[in-house]
Amino acid sequence: MTIIRLHARGLSKTFTLHTQGGTTLPVFEDIDLQVRSGECVCLHGPSGAGKSTLLRSLYANYKPQSGSVMVQHDGEIVDITAAEPWKVVEIRRFTIGYVSQFLRVIPRVPVLDVVAEPAITNGRSVEEAHAAARTLLTRLRIPERLWSLAPATFSGGEQQRVNIARSFIVAYPILLLDEPTASLDAENRKTVIELICEAKVRGAAVVGIFHDAEVRDAVADRLFEIRSTHREPTEIPCKPVPDLPTIEAVA
Amino acid sequence: MSAVRKLQQRPVLLEVSGVSKSYGGQVGCLDVSFSIRPGEVLGIVGESGSGKSTLLACLSGRLQPDTGSIIYDMKDRGPVDMLLLSEPERRRLARTDWGIVHQNPRDGLRMDVSAGGNVGERPMAIGARHYGNIRAEAQDWLQKVEIDLTRTDDKPRTFSGGMQQRLQIARNLVTKPRLVFMDEPTGGLDVSVQARLLDLLRGLVRELGIAAIIVTHDLAVVRLLADRLMVMQRGRVIEEGLTDQVLDDPHHPYTQLLVSSILQV
Ligand SMILES: Nc1ncnc2c1ncn2[C@@H]1O[C@H](COP(=O)(O)OP(=O)(O)OP(=O)(O)O)[C@@H](O)[C@H]1O
Numbered sequence: 001m002t003i004i005r006l007h008a009r010g011l012s013k014t015f016t017l018h019t020q021g022g023t024t025l026p027v028f029e030d031i032d033l034q035v036r037s038g039e040c041v042c043l044h045g046p047s048g049a050g051k052s053t054l055l056r057s058l059y060a061n062y063k064p065q066s067g068s069v070m071v072q073h074d075g076e077i078v079d080i081t082a083a084e085p086w087k088v089v090e091i092r093r094f095t096i097g098y099v100s101q102f103l104r105v106i107p108r109v110p111v112l113d114v115v116a117e118p119a120i121t122n123g124r125s126v127e128e129a130h131a132a133a134r135t136l137l138t139r140l141r142i143p144e145r146l147w148s149l150a151p152a153t154f155s156g157g158e159q160q161r162v163n164i165a166r167s168f169i170v171a172y173p174i175l176l177l178d179e180p181t182a183s184l185d186a187e188n189r190k191t192v193i194e195l196i197c198e199a200k201v202r203g204a205a206v207v208g209i210f211h212d213a214e215v216r217d218a219v220a221d222r223l224f225e226i227r228s229t230h231r232e233p234t235e236i237p238c239k240p241v242p243d244l245p246t247i248e249a250v251a
Numbered sequence: 252m253s254a255v256r257k258l259q260q261r262p263v264l265l266e267v268s269g270v271s272k273s274y275g276g277q278v279g280c281l282d283v284s285f286s287i288r289p290g291e292v293l294g295i296v297g298e299s300g301s302g303k304s305t306l307l308a309c310l311s312g313r314l315q316p317d318t319g320s321i322i323y324d325m326k327d328r329g330p331v332d333m334l335l336l337s338e339p340e341r342r343r344l345a346r347t348d349w350g351i352v353h354q355n356p357r358d359g360l361r362m363d364v365s366a367g368g369n370v371g372e373r374p375m376a377i378g379a380r381h382y383g384n385i386r387a388e389a390q391d392w393l394q395k396v397e398i399d400l401t402r403t404d405d406k407p408r409t410f411s412g413g414m415q416q417r418l419q420i421a422r423n424l425v426t427k428p429r430l431v432f433m434d435e436p437t438g439g440l441d442v443s444v445q446a447r448l449l450d451l452l453r454g455l456v457r458e459l460g461i462a463a464i465i466v467t468h469d470l471a472v473v474r475l476l477a478d479r480l481m482v483m484q485r486g487r488v489i490e491e492g493l494t495d496q497v498l499d500d501p502h503h504p505y506t507q508l509l510v511s512s513i514l515q516v
Pocket residue numbers: 015025027045046047048049050051052053054499500
C-alpha cells in the first residue's frame with residue numbers, strides 16, 4: 001500500500017489582468033491530481049497549457065480560484081491553499097521542495113552557503129549541511145573553485161545545478177520540479193535523473209515538468225495531461241506504478 | 252526537531268486591530284489589522300503617502316492612533332494593550348524589547364558619540380555596568396556589521412551612509428530586541444551597498460529569531476527579507492499574503508500595477 005502525499009482537488013486557476021483592461025485568462029479548471037509516496041507524475045501539455053501554473057499552485061506560489069491542495073505535513077493533512085502564511089512557510093521548510101526554472105540569487109552569498117541554507121533552516125548543523133552541500137555540488141559537477149563565489153555570474157546551466165542542489169539537500173517528502181534539466185548537458189541530466197530516482201526510492205512524491213523525453217522516460221511513472229481549459233484533463237498511464245511500501249514501513 | 256521548528260507553537264507577539272489615524276481630514280492609515288509571531292518578517296509596501304510610515308509610527312508608539320488596539324505580548328506581563336500603557340512604560344518597552352531602525356541613520360544614531368558608544372549605550376541603559384564587557388560586546392557587533400574595529404572611537408559623522416546604516420542596525424540589535432521596526436532600511440544607499448546590508452539583515456534576523464516589520468517601497472528588498480507582505484494604498488491594506496504569492500500572483504489592480512511597473516524582482 002502507498003500513501004497519498006499530495007492531493008489537488010477541483011483546482012481552478014484564472015488570471016485577471018487589471019492592467020490590461022481586465023482581460024481574464026482561464027488556465028485550468030477542476031483539476032484532480034493525486035500523487036503517492038514514491039511516485040513521479042509528469043505534467044504534460046503544449047507550451048502555455050498551464051503546467052508551470054499548476055506546479056506553482058501546488059506550492060502556494062499562485063492562488064487558485066477554487067479547489068484545495070491537501071498535503072501530508074508533520075503527521076497531519078493540511079490544505080496549503082487555505083493555510084496561514086506562517087504555516088505555508090513551515091510546509092515549504094520541511095515538506096515541499098520546489099525547483100524553479102531560475103535561481104533567485106541572494107546577493108553576495110557564496111554557492112556553498114546558498115546550497116546549505118535549506119538544510120540549516122531545517123535544523124541540521126552547519127558542518128553537516130556544508131558536508132552535504134559539498135557532496136551534491138561534486139555530484140552535479142560544480143567545480144570546487146566556484147564554491148566560494150556568489151552564483152550571480154554563473155552560466156545558466158551552473159545556476160540551474162546550484163538550484164537543484166539547493167532543493168535536494170533536504171529530503172523533502174514532496175518535490176515539485178519545473179524543467180530541472182532544461183539547460184543541462186547529458187552527463188548532468190543523468191545525475192539529475194539519479195537524484196530524482198533516489199528521492200522516489202526514499203518515498204518522495206514527485207511532480208515535474210520534463211520536456212526531455214529521455215529524462216521523462218527515466219523518472220515518470222505516469223503523465224498528467226493539461227489541455228486548454230473547459231476540456232477534461234486526462235491521465236495517460238505511462239508505466240505501472242510499483243507497489244511501494246510507506247515511508248513509515250521503510251524506516 | 253530544533254528550535255527552528257514549529258512557528259505555530261509560538262504565541263502571537265503583536266496583534267493589531269482596526270488601527271486608524273488621520274491628520275485633520277487627511278487619512279493616515281485606515282482600519283489596519285494584522286498579527287505577527289516571533290521569527291516572522293512582515294514587509295509593508297505602497298507608494299509614498301500610502302500610510303506606511305504613519306502605521307509604523309503608530310505601531311512603535313511614536314504616534315497615538317485615533318482608534319484601534321495594539322496588543323503586545325510583554326516578556327514579564329503577557330499581552331498588554333500598548334495604548335493603555337503610560338508614556339514612561341512605553342518608552343522603557345521601546346528601549347528594552349524593541350528596535351527602531353530609521354530611514355535616515357542620523358535620526359537613529361547619536362552623531363556626537365563614538366561608534367562604540369552608540370552600540371554600548373543600549374546595554375548600559377538596561378543595566379550593563381562592566382565597561383570592559385560593554386566595549387567587547389560593542390566591538391563584537393561592529394564586527395558583525397562589518398565596521399572596521401579601528402573605527403570604534405570615531406564619530407558616525409565621519410562614516411559613509413552605508414556604514415552609518417550598519418551602525419544603526421548594530422545599535423538596535425545589540426540588546427536582542429524581540430521586535431524590530433525598520434523604515435526604508437536600505438533607502439538612499441547605492442545598489443551594491445544595499446545588497447550587503449540586505450544580506451546582513453537577513454542573516455541577523457534569522458540568527459536571532461526576531462520578528463521584524465519593514466516598511467519599504469523596494470519590492471526586491473521585501474522579496475529577499477520578508478515572509479509576508481502587506482500592500483497599502485490610501486491608508487488601507489488592499490492585499491496581503493505570502494511575499495512571493497503577492498508579488499508573483501497579485502490580485503488587486505493596484506498591486507498588479509505596482510509589480511508590473513518595475514523591471515524585475
Ligand atoms: N503570473 C501570471 N500572471 C498572469 N498570467 C500568467 C501568470 N503565469 C502564467 N500566466 C499565463 O498562464 C498561462 C499558462 O502559463 P504556464 O507558464 O503555466 O504554461 P506552461 O504550460 O508552463 O508553458 P511552457 O511549456 O511554455 O513553460 C499562459 O497563458 C501564461 O501567460
